Amino acid sequence: MNWISNYVRPRINSLFSRREVPENLWTKCGECGTMLFHRELTDNLNVCSNCDHHMNITPRTRFDALFDGGIYTEVEVPQPISDPLHFRDQKKYPDRMKAAQKTTGEREAMLVAEGEIGRTPIVAAAQDFTFMGGSMGMYVGNAIIAAAERAVAAKRPLVLFSAAGGARMQEGILSLMQMPRTTVAVEMLKDAGLPYIVVLTHPTTGGVTASYAMLGDIHIAEPGALICFAGPRVIEQTIREKLPEGFQRAEYLLDHGMLDRVTHRREMRDELIGIIRMLLDLPPPVAGELPAPEDAAKADGA
Structure with missing residues (x-):
């Protein structure tokens, strides 16, 4: 019984619960240490939304x-x-x-x-x-x-x-x-x-x-x-x-x-x-979106 509960069941659970997690979803700001979601960071032109630190682009x-x-x-x-x-x-x-x-x-x-x-x-x-x-x-x-x-x-x-x-x-x-x-x-x-x-x-x-x-x-x-x-x-x-x-x-x-x-x-x-x-x-430039x-x-x- 211990073998089933200690090995087989966790093994089955791990197979069904496994998910593919993409890498590099988060970037750590080198200035304030905030973890930034990669999409939000890209939309913000690689500028930290917390401390305004300008990262490389x-x-x-x-x-x-x-x-x-x-x-x-x-x-x-x-x-x-x-x-x-x-x-x-x-x-x-x-x-x-x-x-x-x-x-x-x-x-x-x-x-x-x-x-x-x-x-x-x-x-x-x-x-x-x-x-x-x-x-x-x-x-x-x-x-x-x-x-x-x-x-x-x-x-x-x-x-x-x-x-x-x-x-x-x-x-x-x-x-x-x-x-x-x-x-x-x-x-x-x-x-x-x-x-x-x-x-x-x-x-x-x-x-x-x-x-x-x-x-x-x-x-x-x-x-x-x-x-x-x-x-x-x-x-x-x-x-x-x-x-x-x-x-x-x-x-x-x-x-x-x-x-x-x-x-x-x-x-x-x-x-x-x-x-x-x-x-x-x-x-002077015209304000607003240009075609x-x-x-x-x-x-x-x-």
Whole structure:
């Protein structure tokens, strides 16, 4: 009797009560520790509904929310040499690249696209921090140049979302050479009289901060974003002093004149539309939902 009650019956119950539970239904906020349901988090653009902490967001998710109707066209980026230095640390560089590509589903750390926001045509580029820390290598340099060239050719402003841990060490000096290359790309936009707007997200550090991320006409940051060249721990260890509270965070930099605005992610699209139209000397945007581009084209034809 004990064998039936202690083994057979629980075994039968477990077979009938077993349910397939999908993984990753919940995400823990790294700031306040709240467990967030994945659908609600996605609808809130990866912003914690409890403490407003801005988590990482992929370029495609950002572009879906940014462009009218989530419609955009990717801009082709020239592919650089895959492993120029034959670099190896704990893994070979090509193996690290394959792992990052498998994890993110992206070819590299930056996505370039063109489309309309508020019926205003733009070119946009966004870094993916989940791809090797959004590190700046030759591909990222090529992507920014491709974005600038497309913006100049189409006479459109360029909006860039930065998120990087700095230059990619696996490409050595070649990654550092992207700093002057991207600076030249920004100068192309300025020579053409086109706006260049940078949205600094968490984190933007190292050679990215020292080049294209701080060369915009307008600098906007997401709340709480870490923006710096060397991180606060490195500075504290160097000067052996305690840094002020919130040092190198977006709000601190805004108070000290390094940024123009700190804007919530949910309000970023409307903010960009207003700024871009003002810089292009266009009428203010119309409040409310705008029709999708194809619907407007049909109406004009009729």
